[in-house]
Structure formats: structure tokens, C-alpha cells
Amino acid sequence: MKIVSWNVNSIRKRETIVQGWLAANDPDVLLLQETKTVDLTFPKASFEAMGYHLALSGEPGRNGVAIISKHPIDNVTRGLPGDADDTQARYIEATIEGLRIASVYIPNGTSTESPNFPYKLAFYDRLRHHAAILLEAETPYVIGGDFNVAPEPIDVYDPTALDGTICYHPEERRALRSLTYQGLYDAFRTIHPTRRQYTWWDLRGGSWDRDEGMRIDYLLLSPQATDRLQSADSDPKTRAGKGISDHIPTWCVLG
């Protein structure tokens, strides 16, 4: 079972590119982030015509997550517990072929001075709580998404210069570890312990041409899902050319 995660930075702008990639790569499940549309204007029909089912959680103009699957999607839940005032569309979870699969768009945080920064840290805490329940129940669980934190020095282009900046601040890495230390395994890093592979390059300042990126998109697997992990990779070719997302797709294959 091939499960892909991709922050597409607007599905309406990226519909053709995403469907071309689907046709060429044939995943079972596609987890999207930053779809940036309400569910009513999500280009559902063209995905359904390719044989996919969809579960959506959108909002006007920003955020938005989706699960797109060749297999039936059951028991869909949206949002994370822990903050009744949080209406942002950043988390969707469903059961597919006996696996609990989630698509998450962790808040970027904007900067360490922004009010979005404590929201990001609190979101991690809510996700940690939620994952704890699934792990306790030994549910086979896969969560893919844009985590907006680069875990280790190898995951950023300049760990010294970037230390303390957004997406590579010690508090953020600590928040990520508090999630993963419970027993979630980073699929790409488990398969490729020493490979440097960014998943995001800023659209500004020619960062793609200088290869100044970060690995902030990944799939985290519960122990029961990790037992089935066969391979993991990502596709930097999708970052070249025109009309592209600033993120590339990354995936894992479970047996």
C-alpha cells in the first residue's frame, strides 16, 4: 500500500499537476495539505473519474486537508480535540484498509514573535495527546503531512544559521520530539538514515536553484504500521518547472 503526502499549495491551481503525478505514480492513498478551498469547490469529480474516493476538510482561501484513496474511506473525523475555538481545517483522519490514516497541516507559526507561534506549539501538544490514544490502543496509524519542523541538522541547508528561526527553533523540535518519542517512526528517515532530502524550498530568493530547502514533510508511523514498512521516498522533480507547489510529494509503501 503506497501512501503519499503532498502540500500542494492550492488544489485548484495544482489540479492538473497532481492528477498527472497520480497517473504516473499510482499511489493507493494521497494525503493533501493546503488545498485552500471549501469542499464545495474542490475539484472532486476529476479525481473520482480516476477511480479515487475523497474525504475533505476545507475552509475559504487557506489551510485545508484531504484524503484521496483508491480504497473505500470509512469513519472520517475532522479536527483535533483540545481547543473548541480552533476552526482551522488542518487535520482529517479516516480508516482505509484497516489502517487509521491522517493528513495534517501543522501551523507554520509565521515567526517566533507571532501569535501563530504559540498556536503552533499548542497544536503539537494536541496532536501528541491524540496520537497517545491511538498508540495506547495499538492502532496501526499513519500520519502524513506538512509538519513545518525540520527534525535534525541534516534536514536543513544551514543548521547553524537557521537555528532558532521558524521551522527550526529548539522549541519546535522539542514539540515534534514529544510527539515522535511516544513511538512514531519517520518512514523516510527509517529507510534512509543518512540521506539528505529536502521536501520544501521557499518560492522566494531562488532557494531551489541554490538547493536551500528543508525536510518538513514526512509520514510518521505507529509501531504496528512500521512493522509493514517496505520503502519510502520523495520526488524532487516535481519542484522544477512552472506552476509547481513549493513542496514535493513524499511517500511510504507498507506491505
Next chain:
DNA sequence: ATGGTGGGTCACCCA
């Protein structure tokens, strides 16, 4: 060190 581009929506906010 700053500013750069792009998406949303329609004056800026976010990344």
C-alpha cells in the same frame, strides 16, 4: 541583512 514569489481574496494575510 534584507527581500525575494506566489496563493488566497479583493486590502492585506500567509507562507
